[in-house]
Amino acid sequence: MKLRKITLKGFKTFPRKTEIEYKEGINIIIGPNGSGKSNIVDAVKWALGEKSIKSLRGGNMDDVIFKGNDQGMLPSNFASVSMIFDNQDRKLRLDVDEVEIERAFSKDKASKFMINKKRAKLKEIVSLFADTGITSNSYAIIEQGKINNLLLSSSQEKRVIFEEAA
Amino acid sequence: MKLRKITLKGFKTFPRKTEIEYKEGINIIIGPNGSGKSNIVDAVKWALGEKSIKSLRGGNMDDVIFKGNDQGMLPSNFASVSMIFDNQDRKLRLDVDEVEIERAFSKDKASKFMINKKRAKLKEIVSLFADTGITSNSYAIIEQGKINNLLLSSSQEKRVIFEEAA
Amino acid sequence: IAEKFSRTIENINRHFDKTFKAMFEGGEATVIMLSPEDPLETGVDIQVKLPGKNIEVLSLTSGGEKALIAASLIFAIFLQNPSPVCILDEVDASMDAANIEKFFKMIKKFSSEIQFIVITHNKKSMEFADTLYGVTMEQKGVSKILSVHFKNKKNNDDIL
Amino acid sequence: IAEKFSRTIENINRHFDKTFKAMFEGGEATVIMLSPEDPLETGVDIQVKLPGKNIEVLSLTSGGEKALIAASLIFAIFLQNPSPVCILDEVDASMDAANIEKFFKMIKKFSSEIQFIVITHNKKSMEFADTLYGVTMEQKGVSKILSVHFKNKKNNDDIL
Numbered sequence A, B: 001m002k003l004r005k006i007t008l009k010g011f012k013t014f015p016r017k018t019e020i021e022y023k024e025g026i027n028i029i030i031g032p033n034g035s036g037k038s039n040i041v042d043a044v045k046w047a048l049g050e051k052s053i054k055s056l057r058g059g060n061m062d063d064v065i066f067k068g069n070d071q072g073m074l075p076s077n078f079a080s081v082s083m084i085f086d087n088q089d090r091k092l093r094l095d096v097d098e099v100e101i102e103r104a105f106s107k108d109k110a111s112k113f114m115i116n117k118k119r120a121k122l123k124e125i126v127s128l129f130a131d132t133g134i135t136s137n138s139y140a141i142i143e144q145g146k147i148n149n150l151l152l153s154s155s156q157e158k159r160v161i162f163e164e165a166a
Numbered sequence C, D: 001i002a003e004k005f006s007r008t009i010e011n012i013n014r015h016f017d018k019t020f021k022a023m024f025e026g027g028e029a030t031v032i033m034l035s036p037e038d039p040l041e042t043g044v045d046i047q048v049k050l051p052g053k054n055i056e057v058l059s060l061t062s063g064g065e066k067a068l069i070a071a072s073l074i075f076a077i078f079l080q081n082p083s084p085v086c087i088l089d090e091v092d093a094s095m096d097a098a099n100i101e102k103f104f105k106m107i108k109k110f111s112s113e114i115q116f117i118v119i120t121h122n123k124k125s126m127e128f129a130d131t132l133y134g135v136t137m138e139q140k141g142v143s144k145i146l147s148v149h150f151k152n153k154k155n156n157d158d159i160l
């Protein structure tokens, strides 16, 4: 199972449709402070069903929608993020070689989820990815400034991480 | 008022008496991970009367005493840190050109404080430095990983910082 | 199930000592159940001894040491049960040059099986990229993915 | 006293906009009393607008942006009431090369009046040292202060 492509539109600092194709091996992202690198990580977590806006550095869910700039570019009406996974090894329990998940959100509405272009519930997305190790709060996603949390976590919090690895 | 010299003995990774003379302007400390750079910052806070062992990254106060190494070097019996300040501008309200403060601590005993080699109470050290901006929890001492705390602090915590600047 | 959890902890314990020793070139590391008689409920903790030093009070370790210890633990969990994708956002921020080298060499070993997405500001780290992505803000407040380099390892210097 | 506090906030507000603009080459920053009618009790908060972007939700700012905003605020407080000594432990860890330059240039301006003690791993940062200290562990677990260079600015390259 590999992440092939992530598509962002209206999400944080990505007002226009932006596609990022990831390859095998080591993909390294660089760029100046504030350019949008960590926003891509937020997009991955959000598309995987992240419920807590705080862990996306926001105050309320509207904060994921592009707010415009001071050069007259208007705020977006909605945010959407989709991710396409290579599923040839069938790690995701769907009998297809490619799985696309998508999340879309408009102000004051609930998020809409899609699996392979069909409407789905959040819990379907969560259960689909549950055993893959790729979840919005996976220990395999280490946000900026958070690497030490693993060590500082309580013995019960550590237990949860080891249970997932079992 | 300037920091002239800091002397460590038995403190964390400084078992033998170590003197560090600081100059005017920009003093930069470099070195490998775990070599003892942040321990010097801990020493400054500790000598200024830091009460919370947690903010020195310890579990109990014994943690500031050198614990030995795995090459047979024995733990120290006590930890001491002294700092000498140039006081020609009389920012510290003592009528002397040089002020030396010292803190010493042995296992299971209370810390001993000295001002210019005379026994002093912790509260005397704290009040001596209170209006100088150099206190163990001063906003002018930014520990590793802590720079964002200023922004994330509550409006009341920010108030306290601005009050000190008044 | 209790059996399974105990066995998982034992395995990760062995893996952790291995990854830790590779990362720190010495020392020891263990994963321990705080109440081994109660595998279903017990909390779990780790204990490390850095080369040359005695058993650590974890909180006393330095910023860079904490990052490397955490990385060793995550790699140990990967040896038990690899995640297909691993995303690391500036975890090398507190590492010195020598440790960045060791850290990315370990990433390299896992990268045949695990897809890594790494964000960094460090020039040494960038050298380990198979593919390099630049993010910039050409237009104010708008992110642009500037380029995707499929790096030929021999031509590192051309690109950077 | 209420008068004094309000005046202090006004002053720091002016200083903050100045240091922020110098640090970010544009934008605006303010310090505001949440309840201006109650200077004795009111909480205080800051608000910033980064160049090209709209007014920030502070939590949404990036790691590097947070560090620079915090630094600008501390320098603003220094303009109001300088601390004789300022100790900075790896605050440049999340900054890109361009921002490290701006950050240390501002430190340089204050360094005639404030004594700085800065810990860093970054080669660009080290170039701003008047005096450089190396810490190593020659003997296991024992810190040693290796050298104190009184740097002649013209000879930067010799030493590094």
Ligand SMILES: Nc1ncnc2c1ncn2[C@@H]1O[C@H](COP(=O)(O)OP(=O)(O)OP(=O)(O)O)[C@@H](O)[C@H]1O
Residues within 6 Å of the ligand: A011, A012, A013, A031, A032, A033, A034, A035, A036, A037, A038, A039, A040, A062, A063, A064, A065, A066, A067, A068, A144, C141, D050, D053, D056, D060, D061, D062, D063, D064, D065, D094
């Ligand atoms: N909804 C939004 N609309 C517009 N801009 C946003 C939105 N959410 C976040 N931003 C902007 O995104 C920027 C932060 O982006 P990000 O955290 O991805 O930076 P980064 O590239 O990781 O930088 P660093 O290297 O400092 O960590 C902030 O300036 C913030 O104002």
Ligand SMILES: Nc1ncnc2c1ncn2[C@@H]1O[C@H](COP(=O)(O)OP(=O)(O)OP(=O)(O)O)[C@@H](O)[C@H]1O
Residues within 6 Å of the ligand: B011, B012, B013, B031, B032, B033, B034, B035, B036, B037, B038, B039, B040, B062, B063, B064, B065, B066, B067, B068, B144, C050, C053, C056, C060, C061, C062, C063, C064, C065, C094, D141
């Ligand atoms: N009481 C003590 N006795 C012996 N060693 C100690 C004691 N307290 C702390 N240490 C050791 O000090 C080391 C950490 O030192 P310090 O935090 O100063 O490193 P650093 O130079 O700041 O590294 P980094 O660049 O990673 O931040 C740890 O390895 C820890 O084991």
Ligand SMILES: [Mg+2]
Residues within 6 Å of the ligand: A037, A038, A039, A144, C089, D062, D063, D064
């Ligand atoms: Mg970031």
Ligand SMILES: [Mg+2]
Residues within 6 Å of the ligand: B037, B038, B039, B144, C062, C063, C064, D089
């Ligand atoms: Mg440190």
